[in-house]
Amino acid sequence: MTLPGRRAINLGGFVACAALMAYALYAEYVLLLMPCPLCVLQRVAVIALGLVFLVAALHGASGWGRFIYAALIGLAAAGGIVVAGRHVWLQNLPPEAVPACGPGLDTILERFPLSEALALVFSGSGECADVSWQFLGLSMPAWVLICLVLLGAVGLWNNLRRLPSP
Numbered sequence: 001m002t003l004p005g006r007r008a009i010n011l012g013g014f015v016a017c018a019a020l021m022a023y024a025l026y027a028e029y030v031l032l033l034m035p036c037p038l039c040v041l042q043r044v045a046v047i048a049l050g051l052v053f054l055v056a057a058l059h060g061a062s063g064w065g066r067f068i069y070a071a072l073i074g075l076a077a078a079g080g081i082v083v084a085g086r087h088v089w090l091q092n093l094p095p096e097a098v099p100a101c102g103p104g105l106d107t108i109l110e111r112f113p114l115s116e117a118l119a120l121v122f123s124g125s126g127e128c129a130d131v132s133w134q135f136l137g138l139s140m141p142a143w144v145l146i147c148l149v150l151l152g153a154v155g156l157w158n159n160l161r162r163l164p165s166p
Contacts, residue, residue, distance in 0.1 A: 006066065009158040010057035013073075013151055017050025020147060027140070033132055038087040042144050045080025049151060052076055056159065070159035077152025084148060087141035091131050 004012075024043055027033045035043065056069040131139045138146075 006158055006161075006163065007057045007060045009154065010053045010069075012045065012054035013155050013158075014050050014057060016147070016151055017046050017053060020046050020144070021050070027133065031133070036087075036130075038090070038141070042080055042084045042087065042141065045076055045083060046144070049073065049076040049080065049148070049155075052065075053151075053155060056155075066159045070156050073155035073159065075150060077148050077155065080148040081145060081152065084141045084145035088139065088145055090143065091139055092101055 003009075021043065022038075024046075028035060029120075052069060052072045056073070059065065061069060076119075106160070133140050135143065
């Protein structure tokens with residue numbers, strides 16, 4: 001049995017990211033679960049990861065190109081893992097340690113320089129600690145964390161592996 005080619009697996013990574021985003025939009029507009037600032041940043045990471053997978057699938061690079069795609073996949077996945085990990089940490093704080101609710105992401109980005117805005121978002125707020133959705137006992141950020149770890153690992157493996165010569 002032979003494994004699928006690099007392009008096919010990269011395309012699968014793109015499809016997985018598109019499915020994650022489709023569910024996020026379903027949860028927002030159908031289930032009426034409004035995303036907190038950390039959720040929005042997780043979406044940005046999933047979109048970035050999906051775009052890198054798509055470009056890698058379309059390009060089908062060999063040589064140094066595959067190392068560049070592996071690095072970009074690793075960066076996008078790592079960024080999302082950090083954000084999702086922080087979100088899961090906030091959700092598991094004891095109630096008395098949860099930070100107070102803050103302004104929305106739009107307000108933060110309008111009123112503060114980018115460095116301060118990111119610091120405010122990563123400090124979290126009360127709304128980020130709410131768990132309003134669970135599947136198999138895990139919150140949505142926990143599932144995003146798992147998906148990003150898996151997609152990042154598959155993307156790195158796929159783009160760094162040596163393919164057999166024809």
